[in-house]
Amino acid sequence: SAVISQKPSRDICQRGTSLTIQCQVDSQVTMMFWYRQQPGQSLTLIATANQGSEATYESGFVIDKFPISRPNLTFSTLTVSNMSPEDSSIYLCSVAVNRGDYGYTFGSGTRLTVV
Amino acid sequence: GNSVTQMEGPVTLSEEAFLTINCTYTATGYPSLFWYVQYPGEGLQLLLKATKADDKGSNKGFEATYRKETTSFHLEKGSVQVSDSAVYFCALTLYSSASKIIFGSGTRLSIRP
Numbered sequence: 001s002a003v004i005s006q007k008p009s010r011d012i013c014q015r016g017t018s019l020t021i022q023c024q025v026d027s028q029v030t031m032m033f034w035y036r037q038q039p040g041q042s043l044t045l046i047a048t049a050n051q052g053s054e055a056t057y058e059s060g061f062v063i064d065k066f067p068i069s070r071p072n073l074t075f076s077t078l079t080v081s082n083m084s085p086e087d088s089s090i091y092l093c094s095v096a097v098n099r100g101d102y103g104y105t106f107g108s109g110t111r112l113t114v115v
Numbered sequence: 116g117n118s119v120t121q122m123e124g125p126v127t128l129s130e131e132a133f134l135t136i137n138c139t140y141t142a143t144g145y146p147s148l149f150w151y152v153q154y155p156g157e158g159l160q161l162l163l164k165a166t167k168a169d170d171k172g173s174n175k176g177f178e179a180t181y182r183k184e185t186t187s188f189h190l191e192k193g194s195v196q197v198s199d200s201a202v203y204f205c206a207l208t209l210y211s212s213a214s215k216i217i218f219g220s221g222t223r224l225s226i227r228p
Contacts, residue, residue: 006158033216042204042218043159092158094216096208103149104208104216108158 001097002027006107013083013114020079021110023093028073033104034066037090046091049076083114117142121205121219128195129227136190136222138179138205146207148172148181148188153202153221162190162203197226 003026013019023032031050035043046066047057055068069077080087093107122137140146150162150172163172168183177192188205205219 001161042220045215096216103161103164105161106151106159 001103002029002095002105004093004095004105004107006093006110008110009108010111011113013112015084015114017083018079018081019083019112020077021091021093022077023075023107025074025095029095030073031096032070032076033094033096034068034076034078035092035094035106037092037109039089043092046078080112083112085114088112088114117146117207117209117215117217119205119207119217119219121203122222124202124221125223125225127225127227130197131194132226134190134192134195134199134224136203136205136224138188138190138219140186140188140205140207142186142207142209144209146209148179149206149208149216150177150179150188150190151204151206151218153204155201159204195224195226197228200224200226 005024007022031048033048034046036046037043045058046061047055047068049055049068049070051070051073065081067079090109090111092109094104096104118141120139147166149164151159152162153159163174165172165181168181171180179188179190202221202223204221206216208216
C-alpha cells in the first residue's frame with residue numbers, strides 16, 4: 001500500500017493566520033482526500049483533491065477557508081485560512097487503495113492548535 | 116443514506132478479557148467494510164477489512180465477519196492486552212462511490228493491567 005508523509009506533525013498558530021499542510025505519497029494516486037478530526041470526534045471529509053482539476057468540497061467546507069492544491073499525482077496541500085480556535089483539530093490526508101476496496105491509507109496527521 | 120453506527124464508548128476492560136465492539140451499517144449498495152485503529156497521538160491504521168458477505172477479516176488477534184443478513188461487522192478479540200488501548204473506527208466504502216469512506220463515531224477502548 002502507499003506510504004504518506006504528512007507535515008507538519010503539529011503546530012500552534014495565532015488566530016487570523018494561515019497554515020499549509022503538505023502530504024507526499026510514494027506512488028502516483030488519482031485522488032487524495034483531506035479529513036478533519038475534531039477533539040474526541042470521528043473523521044469528517046473536507047474535500048477530495050484531484051490532479052488537474054478543482055477540489056470537490058463537502059457540505060460545510062468552502063474553498064476560501066480550506067484552499068487545496070494538487071500539482072501532481074504524488075503531492076497535495078491543504079491550507080487552513082484565517083484560523084480561529086474552532087479550527088483546532090487533527091487534519092489528515094488519505095489515499096484510496098484500489099478505489100477504496102482495499103482500504104485507505106492515512107497520513108500521520110497534523111495536530112493544529114489555534115490560540 | 117449510507118451510515119455506520121458503532122458502540123458508544125468508552126469501553127474499559129481488564130487485560131485478557133474478551134472484547135466485542137458492535138458495528139452496524141446502512142448502505143444502498145454492496146459496501147466494503149473496515150475497522151481502523153488510532154493509537155494515542157497517532158494517525159489511523161487499517162486494522163482489518165472484508166469486501167463481501169461472509170468474509171472474515173482478521174489481524175493482530177482481532178476478527179470481524181461481514182454479516183449481510185444483520186448488516187453488521189462486529190469487532191472481536193479473545194484476549195485483549197494493554198497495548199490494544201486505542202480508538203477503533205468502523206467504516207464502509209461503496210464501489211460506486213469510491214471517494215467516500217464513511218466512518219462511525221469511534222469507540223475508545225482502555226485496557227487495565
